[in-house]
Amino acid sequence: MHKRTISLLLVLALMAALLPNLAFRAAASDGASLSSPIEITFGQTYTKRWTSTTDDFCYNKITLAQDGILEMEFTKPVNARGKQLRLNLVLYDSASNEIINTHCFQEDASARDSYLLREGLRAGTYYLAAAPYYLTAADGTIQTQYTFRFLREDCELEPNGEKDTATPMEPGRVYRGFFGESPDQVDWYRFSLKQGEAVRLSFRNFSYVNQSTTALIYLVHNSTARSLNAYLRENVTSDGTACVDWTAEDGGLYYIRIENYFGEFFSYALSLQPGPAAPAPDGPTPFVDVKQTDYFCEAVLWAVRREPQVTAGVSKTVFAPNAVCTREQVATFLWRAAGCPAPKTRTCPFRDVRKDAYYEAAILWAVETGVTEGVSATKFGVGQPCTRGQVVTFLCRAKGSPRPRTEENPFRDVAAQAYYYQPVLWAVENGVTAGTSRTRFSPNDTCTRGQIVTFLYRVYHKGE
Numbered sequence: 001m002h003k004r005t006i007s008l009l010l011v012l013a014l015m016a017a018l019l020p021n022l023a024f025r026a027a028a029s030d031g032a033s034l035s036s037p038i039e040i041t042f043g044q045t046y047t048k049r050w051t052s053t054t055d056d057f058c059y060n061k062i063t064l065a066q067d068g069i070l071e072m073e074f075t076k077p078v079n080a081r082g083k084q085l086r087l088n089l090v091l092y093d094s095a096s097n098e099i100i101n102t103h104c105f106q107e108d109a110s111a112r113d114s115y116l117l118r119e120g121l122r123a124g125t126y127y128l129a130a131a132p133y134y135l136t137a138a139d140g141t142i143q144t145q146y147t148f149r150f151l152r153e154d155c156e157l158e159p160n161g162e163k164d165t166a167t168p169m170e171p172g173r174v175y176r177g178f179f180g181e182s183p184d185q186v187d188w189y190r191f192s193l194k195q196g197e198a199v200r201l202s203f204r205n206f207s208y209v210n211q212s213t214t215a216l217i218y219l220v221h222n223s224t225a226r227s228l229n230a231y232l233r234e235n236v237t238s239d240g241t242a243c244v245d246w247t248a249e250d251g252g253l254y255y256i257r258i259e260n261y262f263g264e265f266f267s268y269a270l271s272l273q274p275g276p277a278a279p280a281p282d283g284p285t286p287f288v289d290v291k292q293t294d295y296f297c298e299a300v301l302w303a304v305r306r307e308p309q310v311t312a313g314v315s316k317t318v319f320a321p322n323a324v325c326t327r328e329q330v331a332t333f334l335w336r337a338a339g340c341p342a343p344k345t346r347t348c349p350f351r352d353v354r355k356d357a358y359y360e361a362a363i364l365w366a367v368e369t370g371v372t373e374g375v376s377a378t379k380f381g382v383g384q385p386c387t388r389g390q391v392v393t394f395l396c397r398a399k400g401s402p403r404p405r406t407e408e409n410p411f412r413d414v415a416a417q418a419y420y421y422q423p424v425l426w427a428v429e430n431g432v433t434a435g436t437s438r439t440r441f442s443p444n445d446t447c448t449r450g451q452i453v454t455f456l457y458r459v460y461h462k463g464e
Contacts, residue, residue, distance in 0.1 A: 037061035037127065040148045049143040050132050057090075057129040062148060064123050069151040069176065072117045074104065077132060077144040085142055086133035089117065094125045103133055118178045118267060122157045163220075166190040166255055171199075174271045177258065179215075185260040191272060193248035200275035201256070203232055204241040205268050215268060216383045219246075220255040225358065226314070229326060229383050245275040246315055287319040296321055296450035299457035303333075310336045310456060311449070321450030327372070328359035330386045333452060334371060334398050335362035337460045343368055350380040371397045388433070389420035389443030391452060395432065395459055396423035404429050411441040418443070432458050 031038040031048070037059040038046065048058045062070060077085045091100040104115040132142055160167045166188035169175065177187050193199065205215060217232065218225040232242035248254070256270065284292055290300050300319055303310035310333050313319040325333075335341070343364035348355070353363055363380055366372050371394050375381035396402070404425035409416070414424050420443055427433050428441075432455050436442040 031058040031060060032056065034059050034127065039063075042148055042150050045145055045147045047143060047145050048130065049141055050135060051141050057131040060128045060130070060148075062126045062128060064121055064126070064150065066123050066152070067157055068121070069178075070119050070121050070126070071149040071151055072119075072128065073147050073149075074115045074117075074130070075145045076113055076115070077142045079139040079142045081140075083139065085135065085139065087115070087144060088131050088133045090129045091119065092127055092129075094127075099126075118151075118176075120157050120176065120178065160188050161186050163188050163255060163257075169256075169270075169272050171272050171274060174269050176267060176269055178267045179260040187258045189256040189258075189270065190253060191256075192253055193251060195248055195251040197251075198245065198247045198275040200243055200245045200273045201228070201232075202241050202243045202271045202273065203268060204239070205266060215266075216259040218257040218259075220257055221252065225257065227326065227329070227383075241269075246318070247275075249316055286317065287313055288317050289321060290319050294321070294450070296454045299454040300450070302457050302461055303453040306337075308336050308340050310453065319449065322448050324385045324446045325391075325449055325452050327381045327384050327386050327390075328353075328357075328363060330391060330394060330447070330452060331366045331372065332359045332362040333456060334394055335365050337456050338365075338398060341365055350374050350378060350382075352379050352382040366394070369398070385446040386452075387443060388441065388445050388447055388451075389418070389424065391447045391455060392427040392433065393420045393423040395455060396426050399459065402426060410439060411435055412439050414441050414443060427455075430459075 038061065040046075040060050040062045046060075050058075064070065072089075074087060074089075077087050079085065086103045089100060089102055089104060090098065092098045099121075100117070100119060102117070104117070130144075130146070132139075135142065157167055167175065167190070169189050169191040171191075175189065179185050179187075201219075203215075203217060217228045219228055220226075228244050232244050235244065236242045258268070258270070260266075285297060285301060286304075287300070290297055294300075300321065304312055304319075311329075314323070340361075343361055345364060345368060348360060348364060350363070353360055359382075367374070367380075372390075375384070401422075404422055406429065407425070409421070409425060411424065414421055424441055424443065428435070433451075436445070
């Protein structure tokens with residue numbers, strides 16, 4: 001996950017605690033400082049009380065004899081009046097590297113009685129500092145109880161927030177990963193493939209806060225990152241496990257990059273298995289999943305052969321026409337179809353748009369030309385599926401927002417006050433797309449790769 005240098009106070013305290021010739025060391029292990037941390041015994045429950053005059057960190061020392069999962073469970077901290085307070089937790093290693101920095105029991109959160117935090121760690125010594133967040137005199141005394149446990153399972157091993165510290169993966173083993181409640185956290189994994197080797201990646205998300213938590217997942221090879229989210233959504237089993245198959249176009253080292261998009265506390269399971277061999281293309285297209293009789297066949301060939309290329313296949317032989325497109329992918333397709341115009345600014349207001357990501361310039365262009373906005377002032381919505389209503393709106397705006405010649409609306413699910421009302425009428429009038437039936441447009445249905453390249457083909461191919 002994402003590492004940051006912890007506060008100067010904690011660093012100095014840690015350095016003092018580790019000095020070999022320290023002249024004085026407190027005899028009591030009361031957890032009041034790093035020189036007298038509570039030596040944790042796994043399975044034992046500890047009680048900590050704070051008052052408004054003693055709200056400092058409580059320090060705990062954890063020693064792991066082997067690699068595995070450290071599980072930390074805290075009960076809800078409440079004051080004498082039963083008010084729920086927040087608890088600040090900071091976990092770091094003996095080299096002063098911060099691993100977790102999170103607030104648990106947010107004041108507006110649901111009334112969970114306990115907070116369970118897990119982290120995959122290498123063998124070694126770690127310190128956990130806990131303190132109430134903004135304790136006032138009116139709160140009086142608060143207390144929490146906590147227990148540490150050790151689980152021997154395959155998992156990500158911190159630190160693995162950088163490419164050069166990626167956790168090595170072995171086929172057939174399941175790796176558990178964990179994120180805390182802060183954004184910009186990343187886990188990296190690595191594995192080697194031979195040219196032509198087929199593999200299946202499986203991912204299952206376990207969210208403790210929100211079952212719809214989104215992790216952004218990328219396959220990285222030779223400095224090229226390819227988003228896997230749309231393809232994982234296409235193949236989900238009954239237990240919630242998502243899978244994607246692919247064949248290595250060339251041999252070498254591959255990486256999986258997992259980002260905590262919403263900044264929520266959740267865990268996941270990741271595994272790699274031998275996959276089915278890719279079938280050979282059957283027909284005039286290079287893709288096994290694009291047949292000459294498919295409505296999107298001509299559009300797909302235009303998109304991959306055009307200069308600049310609108311999009312490529314997900315591999316040399318697979319286009320994935322039924323995979324759902326995300327907002328950044330649609331913005332990128334539009335930008336390329338428009339000729340890849342350079343944006344006027346390089347300053348991006350969105351925290352979820354990584355600098356130098358393949359879609360960065362496309363999003364800057366789309367926002368400054370009014371094609372689309374972010375889902376908020378600071379988020380573009382990277383990884384979120386794009387709907388039919390959104391796509392036709394983006395297309396209409398990219399073409400200068402022409403008004404439809406008629407206001408006659410045949411669709412019962414397209415209200416006159418909807419933002420996509422006129423773009424839908426324009427798109428149908430110009431043959432970009434039709435409704436899903438004579439009376440329904442289905443504006444909230446997600447758009448697939450095959451549908452979007454077809455829309456783009458019908459709009460941009462006319463002028464070429």
